[in-house]
Amino acid sequence: MPTILVIDDDVQVCETIASLLARLRYACETAHTLEEGLxxxxxxxxxxxFLDVRLPDGNGLDALPRIRLSPSRPEVIILTGEGDPDGAELAIQGGVWDYLVKPSPIKQTxxxxxxxxxxxxxKLSRGDAAAVALDLDGVVGTSPSMRQCFDLVAHAASSDANVLVTGETGTGKELFARTIHRNSTRRAGNFVVVDCAALTESLVESTLFGHRKGAFTSALTDRDGLVKLADGGTLFLDEVGEMPLSIQRSFLRFLQERTFRPVGGTQEIKSDFRLISATNRDLDAMVERGEFRKDLLFRLKTVHVELPPLRSRPEDLKPLAIYHVNRLCEQYGVPHKGFSPDFFQQLAQYDWPGNVRELYNVLERSFVISGLESVLYALHLPQDIRIKITRAAIARPATGEGGIGSEYATSPSAADGNGDGSGGARDMVPPAKRADGQHGPDAAFTSPLPPLKGFKRLMERKYLEILIGQSGGNLQEMLDVSGLSRSHFYALLKKNNMSL
Incomplete structure (x- = not known):
């Protein structure tokens, strides 16, 4: 007998669904908070x-990865009191089965x-037969967001569909592309990389399609292009967002027909390759600006794997560090090194704008600095990284992210950054005096101190308000300043009941 869990703080909704499930002879469990449901x-x-979005202790959409990756891996149906297109988009991206708006008709539910x-x-009946052990050599991560990416890799590897891998610089887009190739039926074929940023109109045809002897002055022999080399394997278009618009039209026809003609050749040649593309740019926004062809994007984006930035998956820092340092030890033929707790604590305090690539570079520098020492300490981290971490820790109270009740700044200009004394951290958490007349960390609020979760949410909302105000509501500027992805930004707006 199927078991259904209803996570909703509305008791009447829970009772209505429980009554419906009883008539259908299904078992029903209810939870009125997110924590209880998890x-x-x-x-x-x-x-x-059945998951509500707005719950007393959090946003249901934020918990989707944990819910879908819980031991029984249930299907999720969103049942919310307020329809929201952006919320629906986030829910679907999170893998929900459907998005229903209350009151939803019994028949539809x-x-x-x-x-x-x-x-x-x-899905369960074919589970054992369909389950395939992925070869994830070099890919490290246990966070929910990474596990979702692994699921997409498995789906992509089992087909020949075109794949688009997106993510910030340094998140491992080429590594994931190679992982898809290595787990596909084309693993015996070549994995051919095309650097789209280096393509020019004068070179694109000879680079991709090759040439015949005598096609131009320096063509002394026949030469196969990259497309021919990818026959039977995978063609990887790296940084596809950098492909000049003038080249995209001819490229579209080639992708559709999988045929090409070498420079100086007279016959069409067919190449049977699997296409994977990668970019750190927002191709949808480029389409809107007329910088990228919409029809080409449709061709590239059959399966979309969006890699999360490292700052959004801090639980992966430790396994990534252990994996890479162990690999360095093997490379240099030295015993494996241990780690001091303060080493990981320091790593967790940095936001890693360069993502995994930057982390690996920092780890290698730390490894070299440590010499023959058997344990890595925070002291072994490069000085520039330690300075950035320390400066950020000192500056954090000035942004309202730490030091509850501290003065935050010694002058209006230090508090708000513009010298007018408005909108700064003083306004976020006004300092209050203690009973002895002094300012102190226990005097941040004249009323009783709120729970930490509530304080974080207050600061989060204040940050969004300042971000929207300073940018004038310009979405791209807000994404650039905050470092958030579009979906994460909209999720925070919804969580805080805000809109642009």
Missing amino acids: RKLETADVDVV TLTLHRALQYREE
């Missing part, structure tokens, strides 16, 4: 979760539930 998912075997259960039954 706790039940760890102990109960749940098939489907029942139909959606039956379809979700039917899909789950089919």
Whole structure:
């Protein structure tokens, strides 16, 4: 008998769904908070979760990765009181089965539930046969966001569909592209890299398609292009967002037909390759600005793998560090090194703008600095990184991110950054005097100190308000300043009941 979990703080909604499930002869569990629901998912075997978005202790959308990756890996149906296009987009990106708006008709709710259960039954019945052990050599991560990426890699590897891998610089886009190739049926073929940033109109044809002897002055022999080398394997378009617009049209036809003609040749040649592309740019925004062809984007984006930045998955810092340092020890033929707790603490305090690539560079520098010492300490981290971490820790109270009740700044200009004394950290958390008339960390609020979770949310909302105000509501500017992805930014707006 299927088990359904309803996570909703509305008691009436829970009772209505429980009554419906009783008539359908399904088992029902209810939870009125996110924490309670997550706790039940760890102990109960749940098939489907009805999930509200706005819960007393958090946003349901934020918990989607944990819910979907809980032991029973249930299907999720969003059931929310307020329709929100951006929220629906985030939910679908998070892998939910459906997005229903209350009051949802009983017939629609029942139909959606039956379809979700039917899909789950089919998925479980073929589970053992369909399960494939992925070769994830070099790919490190246990966070929910990375596990979702691994699921997409498995889906992509089992087909020949075109794949687009996106993510910030240094997140490992080429590594994931190679992982997809290595796990596909084309693993015996070549993995051919095309650097789209280096393509020019004069070189693109000879680079990609090759040439015949005598096609131009220096063509002394026939030469195969990269496309021919990828026959039977994978063609990887690195930094595809840098491809000049003038080249994209001819490239589109080639991708559609999988045929080409070498420079100086007279016959069309076919190449059977699998296409994977990667970019750190927002191709949808480029399409809107007329910088990238929409029809080409459709060709590239059959399967989309979006790699999370390292700062959004801090739980992966330690395994990444251990993996890379162990690899360095093997490379240099030295015994494996241990780690001091303060080493990982320092790593966690840095935001890693260069992502995994920067982390690996810092780890190698630390490894070299440590010499023959058997343990890595925070002292072994490069000085420039330690300085950045320390400066950020000192400056953190001035941004309202730490030091509850501290003065934050010694002058209006230090508090708000513009000298007018407005909008600074003083306004976020006004200092209050203690009973002895002094300022101190226990005097941040004249009223009782709120729970840490509530304080963080207050600061988060204040940050968004200042961000929107300073940028004048310019979305791209806000994303650049905050370092957030578009989906994460909209999720924070929804979580704080804000809009642009």
